[in-house]
Amino acid sequence: IAGITQAPTSQILAAGRRMTLRCTQDMRHNAMYWYRQDLGLGLRLIHYSNTAGTTGKGEVPDGYSVSRANTDDFPLTLASAVPSQTSVYFCASSRGGGAAVYNEQFFGPGTRLTVL
């Protein structure tokens, strides 16, 4: 693994189904993030984790949950998918910490999710 990976690359899901998007990084970064990106709206933060064992809510957390059991993995779960969750989902990580430059975020390739 080099950097940050996401799986699956794309998925078509029936409404009401449960889905987990996977994210793994091998950079030993403290902080990880989940964003959704919709046309014309830019990146919107769903959930974040500043360090293993802690998580926080972003701008659009409803309908999503996350966990951070270890440093490397940060899965995003849709408990019961709805069509409005159709989007491109990006996972990102950053070194984190007090120095501002450590907030540079590195992005995974994204997961394109369609909920029908």
Add this chain to the structure above:
Amino acid sequence: GQNIDQPTEMTATEGAIVQINCTYQTSGFNGLFWYQQHAGEAPTFLSYNVLDGLEEKGRFSSFLSRSKGYSYLLLKELQMKDSASYLCAPADSNYQLIWGAGTKLIIKP
């Protein structure tokens, strides 16, 4: 509230220079990042400013004025591969990046 303002779209000619402006309002400030995003791809880091002034990096430069809440990205010697969206993202007091909707740059031959 927190707000980022960038032009939605800009057009420029191959070989020319283009400046993409960004104004921001954030709760606290811990630096400002510029990212490039090609269609269908993930954002990639371009530049970072924490102090006022110009940071130069090859064909790309970024400027910051903290007192004005203003930054710009300057792209020189434009190439067709520079056609992409450019995202301005200041970091707030919690070190969270606040993302603008981005500026779509179209390069014409």
